[in-house]
Amino acid sequence: MNDSNKEAIEDKINYLRTMCKLKGMRVTPQRIEIYKQVANSCEHPDAETVYEAVKHKMPNVSVDTVYRTLASLEDLDMIFRVDNQLPRARFDADKRPHNHFICIKCNEVYDIFFDKDEEIKIPGNAEKFGEVKDINIQIRGICNKCLQEQKNKQN
Amino acid sequence: MNDSNKEAIEDKINYLRTMCKLKGMRVTPQRIEIYKQVANSCEHPDAETVYEAVKHKMPNVSVDTVYRTLASLEDLDMIFRVDNQLPRARFDADKRPHNHFICIKCNEVYDIFFDKDEEIKIPGNAEKFGEVKDINIQIRGICNKCLQEQKNKQN
C-alpha cells in the first residue's frame, strides 16, 4: 500500500470515529480492524473472510463480533451488503455510486462504475410504491476469467 | 380466478410438461402443484409459503421436495429467485421483464414494469467483465402501507 492509500484509510477511520461518537457507539479496536479489512479489500469479502483476516491481528476475536460489527457498520452507512443469490453475505465499503457484475461460475464480484452520461434514473413508476431509499443494479454473467477456462477445457 | 386465468395457467402447465420432457424430467403431480402455487401467486412466495400452500392439496409433500422442485423449475427457467437481502429466498414465475420494489420494513415485493421508453440498457462498460446473462434492478425503500403505519403511530 502506498502513502496516499494509508492517508485515505486514516481519513476513513477518523470518519468512523466521528460517526461512532455521533451515534453514541464506542470506538473499539475490533470495530476499527473489521472496518479496515472491508475498506482495504476490493474483493467484496464475506464475514468468514473478514474473520480470518482479523484473526491475524487479533487472535481472540470471535465470529459473533465480526457479524455484529459488520451489522453496526452497515447501520452507520460505512459499509453495505452486495445483493447476491449466494448463501454468504458479501460486504463493500466503497461509497461511490456503482454497481456490480457477479460471476455465476466463480462468484467473483466486479465493480461497475457508470459513465457520467449513463446516470441511473429512478424508473417512472417506482415512486408510486413508496419512498425510494436505494437503487441497486446487478449484472450476472460469466466473467472473462471463467470464459477463458471454459475455452481451455474444450481444447 | 376467471376463465382466462384458468386458461393461462393451463397453458403454462402444458409448457412445463413440454420442458420437462425436453429435459428428460418426469412430470410429477408435485412439480405441477408447486409450479402452480408460484405461478398463481403475485406475492413472490418463499419456500415455506409454497410448502404450506401445497400441503393443503398434498398433505404428505415434504419440505425437501419443495426445495428440490423449486430448484428444478429454476433450471427450466420456469421460475427465478428475487434478489433480496433476507434470510429466505423468494420466487417469481412472471417471465415478463420487470423489476422489484422491496420494502425494507415489511419485506413485501412489488413488481415494477418499466414503460417502453425506459428500457434498461446494459451499462457501457459492463460487457468488458464477461458475458452478460441477466440484469437485475432492485429498488429498496419503504412502501406506502408502511409509510401510512408510521404516520398513524406518530399521531
Next chain:
DNA sequence: TCCTTATTAAGAATGGTTACTATTTAAGTA
C-alpha cells in the same frame, strides 16, 4: 406388464448467522 431409474418422504445433517452470559473495556466524571 415389467424394468429401469428418477423421484419421493421423513428425518438427520449442514452451515451461515444470531443469541446468551459472564467478563472486559471505553470513555465520561471526580
Next chain:
DNA sequence: TACTTAAATAGTAACCATTCTTAATAAGGA
C-alpha cells in the same frame, strides 16, 4: 489518575433455512 457504568467482547450454544441421506415408491419407455 482512579472510579464508574453502560456498552462491547469472547466463547459457546442455539437457531433456522436449506440440503443431504436412505429406503421406498412410482413414472414412462420397452
